[in-house]
Amino acid sequence: MTRELSEAGECGLTFFGCMSASISHEIKNSLAIIGEHAGLLEDIVGMSEKGAPINPERLKRISAGILNQVRRADDTVRKMNRFAHSIDDPIRRVDLGEMLGFSCSLAERLVSLKGVSLQVLPGEPSLQISTYPFFLENVVWLCLKHIAAAGTGSHCLELSVEREGTDAVIRFRIRGGEPLLEIYENIETECRPILPLLQACLSADPECRQICLRLP
Numbered sequence: 001m002t003r004e005l006s007e008a009g010e011c012g013l014t015f016f017g018c019m020s021a022s023i024s025h026e027i028k029n030s031l032a033i034i035g036e037h038a039g040l041l042e043d044i045v046g047m048s049e050k051g052a053p054i055n056p057e058r059l060k061r062i063s064a065g066i067l068n069q070v071r072r073a074d075d076t077v078r079k080m081n082r083f084a085h086s087i088d089d090p091i092r093r094v095d096l097g098e099m100l101g102f103s104c105s106l107a108e109r110l111v112s113l114k115g116v117s118l119q120v121l122p123g124e125p126s127l128q129i130s131t132y133p134f135f136l137e138n139v140v141w142l143c144l145k146h147i148a149a150a151g152t153g154s155h156c157l158e159l160s161v162e163r164e165g166t167d168a169v170i171r172f173r174i175r176g177g178e179p180l181l182e183i184y185e186n187i188e189t190e191c192r193p194i195l196p197l198l199q200a201c202l203s204a205d206p207e208c209r210q211i212c213l214r215l216p
Contacts, residue, residue, distance in 0.1 A: 008135055008194045015138040016087075019106055023080045026109060030073035037066045079105060086134045094136075096127045096168050096215075097161045103140040104159065114148035116157055123161035129168050129215055135194050136215075143172050143211060146186045170213040180206045187211065 040062050048054050083106060097120075104118045111118060147157055158173040174180065184204035191202060200215045 008138075008197045011142075011190070011193050012135060012138055015141055018110075019083060019141070020080075022106070022110055023076060023083070026076045027073055027080075030069040030076065033069045034066055034073075037062050037069075083137075086137060089133075091130060091132055093128050093130050094133050096129055096170070097123050097125070099133065099136065100140065100159055100161055100170060103137045104144070106137070107141055107144045111144055111148040111157070116148040116155060118144070119156060119158050121158055121160040124163050127161055127163055127168055131198060131215065135197055136200075139191050139194055139198065139200070139213060140170070142190050143187050143213065146183055146190070147172060147174055147211075150183045150186075164214075166216070168215045170215070172211045172213075174209045174211075180204055180209050180211070184211055 041059075044054060044059070044062075079102075082102065101120050104120055108118060144157070156175040158171075158175065160171045160173070162169050162171065174183070181204060184202070188202050195201060198215060200213060203212045203214070204210075205212065
């Protein structure tokens with residue numbers, strides 16, 4: 001198990017760096033908008049000092065904009081905090097559907113830049129497994145990254161969680177994009193160091209245009 005952790009570790013560091021950079025970018029965007037609103041308030045104060053009347057509605061709009069960005073930044077920091085804590089306990093029991101939704105929230109900004117929208121479909125409630133949360137998030141991200149990179153324009157990726165016998169299956173259904181087998185080969189190659197650690201396997205179904213991640 002130590003060898004498997006070591007082999008997965010390099011992928012994990014790359015994943016952690018990528019997500020941290022994306023999250024910090026979201027926070028920076030919120031701070032930039034707050035800075036713009038602060039500049040507008042400064043302009044209003046300067047104009048009022050010269051005798052210009054203050055428009056209460058404009059102040060309300062600026063205040064609402066600041067509060068909206070504060071909430072957005074707070075949500076982003078909460079997401080960053082949860083992501084950082086995903087490495088606290090190497091193995092723990094997780095709700096797979098809830099974890100999939102969180103993984104999509106981490107990746108949403110990056111895949112949207114490729115013209116891909118994510119939709120997590122309702123699945124089996126409270127489907128729980130014991131796993132490495134951080135490395136499972138890593139595999140989900142690698143699937144999303146390669147599917148988004150292969151897009152030929154705007155398309156939708158549907159994700160779902162199902163139980164099959166004693167296993168749990170995450171399905172990635174692709175609506176549009178490049179040939180599925182090319183996407184699958186890229187995903188399988190990059191996920192190869194992590195899959196043994198999770199005791200997981202990947203498969204592709206070109207007819208249904210879906211990639212499946214099977215977990216014990």
